[in-house]
Amino acid sequence: MNLEPAQLQWIMSAYPLSSGCLFLVCGRLADVYGRKRTFSIGSLFLAIFTLACGFSKDVITLDILRGIQGIGAAATIPASLGILAHAFPPSRARSLAFATFSAGAPVGAVFGTALGGVLTEFTHKTWRSSFYLLSAFTFLCFVGGLISIDNDVPSEEVDKRVDWLGAFLVTAGLVLIVFVLSQGEIAPQGWATPYIIALLILGVILMGLFKIHNNPDSPFSLFTPPPLMKLSLWTRANGRIAAMMMIAFTNWCAFLSWTFWVQLYFQNYMHYTAMQTVVRLLPMFVSGVLCNAVVGLMAAHIPIVWIVAVGAAATTIACLLFAIIVPATTYWAYAFVASVASVMGADLVFSAGTLFIAKFALPHEQSVAGALFNTMTQLGTAVGVTVTTVVFNRVGTKVAPGGDMLRMYRAAQWTAFAFGIIATTLGIVFFRGVGVVGHRAPKPTSVGDPEDEEEEKDEKFKVPPFDDSVMVRDGDGDGDVTRSTTQVSSSPEHMDKLGV
Structure with missing residues (x-):
């Protein structure tokens, strides 16, 4: 398929949008009915619809299948985080476990991108081969989960109902809002198109109804199941849970926008082949693995503000480098440095963020808490690509036919840069002085020893919920x-x- 950026946007956004909107309800299902069961069903579902994507005949079918495919991810990821949080109480092993889980993102992304490039360029099925291979890998995850994951421990909750009405309200509201953001610029009358205005209002109303419906103080009745998430979760740690969620959202807006437009810049503007593009992005793999190793080994020694702020700032710098890139210069001047720095925000924020969230989540809501964090990252993916596409297209209207399109790519990266600035600022403002997020065993000291006071100061957020x-x-x-x-x-x- 030869597709325009506007068509590629939905192929990119459909998967994270559907998964992001369904994370909460799937997290609730995992906490109540079993994390291993939810992981197994989700991974099998994901394998089936990943395979189906390889057989799609047109872009609309592929968009729909990508959206359905995201449902499988919505089930597996919250369940995975809940499994890790349950299996590893606060300890250095937990830091390593979450860091290893986070390392799957850069390893999987680069490995998948590299294989996808090879298959696209050298196989008869081109891009379809990637879906065939990924489906096989996902099925292996399903089999591995059945064998290696411990059996589920029954939930201690008395009321195990799922708030399906709340799930519908939040899912429909988010889908409509993101759809409007993506289509408002290219609708027949732009943002003044009647259906664009109507869908935006409806989306906002549905989100408002979800807020009203999601009331934990409602009296017990047949029509008031437990809420998908307790709003008190956002206020934990003096509101820093909410701050971490917003950092994840804005950081992913920057990182995935950077990734999306860099690949298009290399292939459509610089006219590199798929393999040439993959080779230029390989530094992301090394940088991502190293970032997760740092968190796993040093989370108990490095204050979280450094991990989050430095990571978000690095992604922001990567966006800046491509916003000012000079195509005639060597790869090592701009693109190499940006490739190394870009993934630092995603991996450092994800690793430290999941540790921070797990520390303040109750045992029975670990999957829901992880689901909420991942919801923000996936929505950041959809919103970031959507907003930068709008900017790209708007600037494109000012470029003469056959003119230099570099302005359009730079404008998209400047927009991603703005998202990165917000994430970095939030990290510095809200986590300055918080201390470390990893578990550090207290040293044996005498009463009144100054080292004891320093240890207490560093560990002021070390509160295992188990x-x-x-x-x-x-x-x-x-x-x-x-x-x-x-x-x-x-x-x-x-x-x-x-x-x-």
Whole structure:
């Protein structure tokens, strides 16, 4: 298929949009009905529809299948995070486990891109071969999960119902809003097109209804199942959970936009082949693996503000380099440095973010918490590509036919750069002075030893949610969270009363 950027946008966005919108309900299903079961069903579903994508005959069919394909990812990813959080209590092993999970993104992305480039260029089936191969790999994940993952532990929740109405409201609302963002620029009358205005209003209304419907204080009845997520989750750690979610969203807007437009720049503007493009992006693989190794080994020693802010800043710099790139210069001047830096935001933020989220999530909501974090990353993917495509097209209207399209690619990267600036700023403002996110065993010290006080200062966010002690705010407004010395019930109701 020879497709325009506007058509490629939906092939790119359909998968993360559907998965991002369904993460919450699938996370709830995993927490209530079993994480291994949800992972197994999701991976099998993903394998089937990945294979189906390889048989699509036109772009519309491929768009639809990509959207359905995302449902499988929506089931597997939250379940995976819940499995890790349950299997690894707060420890260095947990940091390594989450870092290894996060390392799958750069390893899988580069490995898949490289194989996709080889198959596209050297096989008769071209791009279809990539879907055939990825389907086989996904099926192997299904088989491996059945063999290696421990059996599910029954949920302790009394009310195991799923809020299907809430799932519909949030899914439909997000789909409509992102659809409007992507189509408003190319609709018959632009943003003034009646159906664009109507769908935007409807999407906002549905999101508002979800907010009203998702009320944890509603009295128990047949028509009020437990909410998909408790809104109190956003306020944990003095609102820093919400800040981490927004950092993930804006960072992914920048990173995936960078990736999308860099590939098009190499292939459509520089006229490189698929393999030549893959080779130029290989530094992302090495950089991504190293970033996750740093988090896994040093999360207990490096304050989270450095991990998050440096990662987001690196992705921002990558966007800047392609916003000012001079095509005539050597690859090593701009593109190589950008390829090394671009993935740092995705991997450092994802690794540290999942550790931070897991630390403040209750045992029975680990999958939901992981689902919410991944929802923000996937929506960042869809929104970032959508918004930068709008900018690309708008600038394109000012370029004369046959003119230099470099302005269009630069404008898209400047937009991605703006998203990166927001992510970096949020990381510095909200996580300055927070301390480390990894688990560090306390050193044996004498009473009153200054080292003991320093250890306590560094570990002020070290509050495992898996024992009988609870997280309480100190009330002095400095944002510290300390461990209570009184052993109390760790039931969800008691934790909610404490505002945890």
